[in-house]
Amino acid sequence: MIKYYSINGEIVPKEKAMIGIDDLIVTRGYGVFDYFRVFNGKPAFIEDHLDRFQNSAKELGLEIPYSRAELTTKIKEVVAANEMDKCGVKVILTGGYSTTGFSPGTPNILMMVSELATYPDSYYTNGIKLMAYQYTRETPYTKTTNYLVPIQIANEIKEAEAMDVLYHDGTYISESARSNFFIFDHNNTLITPDRDALKGITRKQVLAIAKDHFNVEVRPLTVKETMAAKEAFMTSSSKAVLPVRQVDFWRINKGVIGENTKKLMRLFEEHLEQYLANH
Amino acid sequence: MIKYYSINGEIVPKEKAMIGIDDLIVTRGYGVFDYFRVFNGKPAFIEDHLDRFQNSAKELGLEIPYSRAELTTKIKEVVAANEMDKCGVKVILTGGYSTTGFSPGTPNILMMVSELATYPDSYYTNGIKLMAYQYTRETPYTKTTNYLVPIQIANEIKEAEAMDVLYHDGTYISESARSNFFIFDHNNTLITPDRDALKGITRKQVLAIAKDHFNVEVRPLTVKETMAAKEAFMTSSSKAVLPVRQVDFWRINKGVIGENTKKLMRLFEEHLEQYLANH
Numbered sequence: 001m002i003k004y005y006s007i008n009g010e011i012v013p014k015e016k017a018m019i020g021i022d023d024l025i026v027t028r029g030y031g032v033f034d035y036f037r038v039f040n041g042k043p044a045f046i047e048d049h050l051d052r053f054q055n056s057a058k059e060l061g062l063e064i065p066y067s068r069a070e071l072t073t074k075i076k077e078v079v080a081a082n083e084m085d086k087c088g089v090k091v092i093l094t095g096g097y098s099t100t101g102f103s104p105g106t107p108n109i110l111m112m113v114s115e116l117a118t119y120p121d122s123y124y125t126n127g128i129k130l131m132a133y134q135y136t137r138e139t140p141y142t143k144t145t146n147y148l149v150p151i152q153i154a155n156e157i158k159e160a161e162a163m164d165v166l167y168h169d170g171t172y173i174s175e176s177a178r179s180n181f182f183i184f185d186h187n188n189t190l191i192t193p194d195r196d197a198l199k200g201i202t203r204k205q206v207l208a209i210a211k212d213h214f215n216v217e218v219r220p221l222t223v224k225e226t227m228a229a230k231e232a233f234m235t236s237s238s239k240a241v242l243p244v245r246q247v248d249f250w251r252i253n254k255g256v257i258g259e260n261t262k263k264l265m266r267l268f269e270e271h272l273e274q275y276l277a278n279h
Numbered sequence: 280m281i282k283y284y285s286i287n288g289e290i291v292p293k294e295k296a297m298i299g300i301d302d303l304i305v306t307r308g309y310g311v312f313d314y315f316r317v318f319n320g321k322p323a324f325i326e327d328h329l330d331r332f333q334n335s336a337k338e339l340g341l342e343i344p345y346s347r348a349e350l351t352t353k354i355k356e357v358v359a360a361n362e363m364d365k366c367g368v369k370v371i372l373t374g375g376y377s378t379t380g381f382s383p384g385t386p387n388i389l390m391m392v393s394e395l396a397t398y399p400d401s402y403y404t405n406g407i408k409l410m411a412y413q414y415t416r417e418t419p420y421t422k423t424t425n426y427l428v429p430i431q432i433a434n435e436i437k438e439a440e441a442m443d444v445l446y447h448d449g450t451y452i453s454e455s456a457r458s459n460f461f462i463f464d465h466n467n468t469l470i471t472p473d474r475d476a477l478k479g480i481t482r483k484q485v486l487a488i489a490k491d492h493f494n495v496e497v498r499p500l501t502v503k504e505t506m507a508a509k510e511a512f513m514t515s516s517s518k519a520v521l522p523v524r525q526v527d528f529w530r531i532n533k534g535v536i537g538e539n540t541k542k543l544m545r546l547f548e549e550h551l552e553q554y555l556a557n558h
Contacts, residue, residue: 005300018297019305021284021389026298026371028426029308060431090380092305095430101369101393102426103433110300114380138417138428146425147307147381149417151374152339154382 006111024095032056127245131162150177179236183229202235231258285357285390303374311335406524410441429456458515462508481514510537
């Protein structure tokens with residue numbers, strides 16, 4: 001059970017982890033975050049997550065109050081306090097207490113530990129369905145806390161019997177709400193969008209693994225190509241490699257998970273185990 | 280000096296007004312708000328603000344924990360606690376504590392009292408400059424807490440020596456970051472955009488006043504028409520009617536505030552005084 005969070009580096013009981021309502025993350029939705037899984041005290045691919053977190057902060061003109069080494073130590077401290085074999089950690093950097101109600105103050109840094117999200121086995125054996133939705137995130141390359149649109153349309157997604165959305169702009173696919181998207185075409189080329197998509201850490205790792213086994217293309221991906229795909233899957237820190245069997249009414253590979261995707265699922269798990277063994 | 284805020288209807292010292300960091304307004308930017316001015320304990324145009332607040336909540340699928348009458352009482356209580364002749368009040372409805380980290384919980388309602396924003400007299404006598412910026416808010420008819428983009432470009436606005444932005448989509452003008460936008464054309468017709476613009480309360484009041492004095496059109500407004508305007512101004516609860524003398528490099532009416540705008544500034548002040556006298 002989660003007992004502790006951390007506020008500005010201080011470990012506090014979860015129920016006392018609070019911030020003042022003047023913080024710009026409350027009043028103006030101004031903040032960035034990152035999320036990663038931790039196994040036996042080891043945060044997976046932490047270097048990549050810290051790179052992205054620092055970049056997100058920079059994009060919003062916010063200064064992280066710690067060095068990278070200090071940040072890593074603080075993360076490990078809050079994980080250790082909760083005494084869990086595995087967990088998720090969310091690190092949020094806020095816009096800070098504003099004197100004007102609009103301009104950023106000194107950022108607050110929040111660390112939240114959570115149970116690892118678990119998804120039904122059937123998601124991985126049968127694949128999941130996505131609902132296509134025309135939308136582009138305002139700051140697609142920055143991991144901000146803005147999730148207004150996907151939360152607002154949650155009922156629509158549920159009614160479509162989909163697990164999540166697949167964002168597009170009418171012509172090009174970008175990403176899912178909290179995951180990256182990939183297809184294999186009929187030449188077994190792996191393709192993932194480069195435009196309007198977050199630079200996911202699992203995406204990065206999967207691309208690195210895949211290049212030894214497949215032809216890989218990182219480039220604009222059209223809706224048409226996706227409809228004609230041989231296989232499809234999504235990636236995220238919490239979902240790893242998750243097969244996609246259907247987008248709206250188009251079934252991919254007749255709704256059967258492809259062999260290439262199965263291979264990447266296995267290779268990614270091995271890669272993660274190797275990472276953890278070496279760190 | 281502001282001493283008290285209110286959290287879920289309870290008056291608390293400002294420095295103790297806090298919420299748990301699990302609230303969806305912190306983790307996912309999910310929340311709505313409204314803001315109004317209060318004079319001698321009387322919230323200006325409160326019925327309109329509560330209408331909009333209730334509508335914003337509905338748009339995000341959030342339930343306000345009070346009836347309208349209770350909400351009004353709670354607002355007056357926190358205003359009275361601060362013993363100020365005039366002040367601003369922001370009422371925020373949050374996405375609430377989420378068990379999943381993504382789906383809304385029971386909303387928290389936050390009330391923040393502030394000193395009234397004051398702008399230099401020169402803004403009203405000489406008008407202000409806006410910086411044109413291509414952007415459409417994600418949920419333009421809902422008053423959400425998402426102000427990522429205008430805060431992120433604050434330095435750009437400052438470097439342009441502008442006071443604020445004027446959003447457009449390449450063809451049509453929509454609104455400013457926290458204000459509505461109006462022009463007078465050379466036939467003295469008052470025009471304000473109807474698309475992608477928040478239904479401002481001062482906008483509503485100004486439109487109601489103006490129709491006895493001018494031909495009024497609420498319709499799509501092009502960038503071209505704005506460049507050729509005879510006069511321009513913006514409206515908001517904190518700014519009332521504020522003349523615009525320039526957008527980027529185009530000076531409106533050679534940079535001189537027009538007589539129609541002056542008339543509306545005066546009429547709005549009289550209208551507000553009358554409202555307060557009758558409530």
